Amino acid sequence: MILKALGDKAVRAATVHVQSSKIPTELAKSSTALFSAYSGGAATLPDLPYDYNALEPAISTETMTLHHSKHHNTYVTNLNVGLEKLDAALSSGDVSGLIALQGAIKFNGGGHVNHALFWENLAAPDSTTVGPETTAALAASSFGDLATLQSTMSAQTVAVQGSGWGWLGYNPQSKQLQIATCPNQDPLQATTGLIPLLGIDVWEHAYYVDYRNVRPDYVKNIWNVINWNAVEERLIAAKK
């Protein structure tokens, strides 16, 4: 029961968009996978909403295969190990043990949440367009338009030192769009309070096979495979 509660908390950040009334079938499928991922206390690797080759040429089949079936899978496996240990420490009242687990939970739990969000905010090239809510939010924000958002977010994401993520988020207090970056696998919502709309993974494993060290080219090209339907759904849900 404790595991499920912990799982639900971690999942909530990733599945806010599920509350929206209109959900494209693929999103619903993978969101359900994420929700049911925590029944019985174990996280599971969600299926991709597309084939491994769907995001070529921006992201290769090889990268998608490694990234999903190896990297994300490892976060899921290690999160489950951590959750088991957490459950044991909770049951025995071992506060010291609980505290000692925090780093691994944040790392693996964050890794799982972040990648689950990531797969859903990617789609085959030119298969989605920016929705009306997103367009309106962009116009009302400091970005003004999509091009400005892209250049600002690209610059900040490329500038991440070491491993981390660039995010477009919704600030529920100011009701504005905001860009943030997080180090390592620190999850956006838990770290900043922003609700994630769109994430870009800039760990080297996300781009090294395709772009070597040229992170700017990867970030430039990833805009061709962004799933604007997912961003729209997440924004609608976040505003509720």
Added chain:
Amino acid sequence: VANINKATEGKDEVPILDLMESAIEAGPGFRNSGGGHYNHAFFWSEMAPPDEAAKTKPSEQLQSLIDKSFGSTDEMKAAFEARAAPGAVFGSGWVWVCVNQAGDELKLVGTPNQDNPLMKGAVEEGIIFPILGLDVWEHAYYLKYQNR
């Protein structure tokens, strides 16, 4: 190299060890690019082609420090591998074998991103001197080993 040269342009030349000591205080340009340059220069210098490397071994002084601090070379290697294992470092970073200020013990430490133990504030042991380092940024191994 390009970025640390940009950051130090027009300023008086500073010995690299002093640059390292104050790198965290001096700001991200010095910390990341200065650290990155030092760490990689250090890294290249500690490696050699396999057949040449096979002809070398730790000096008596080093071996006795290894045995004193870790028990044996194998135990040092096991501890080192555990420190460099996936999940042991939460992102990009380096693993180092260092000699302490007194010169009588070896320490195993990890640092994030391009920090190194010469930087004031980098490791809780204070400033200690790396003698062996391993780059565990993904770029160091991804093409050959992927996630392994």
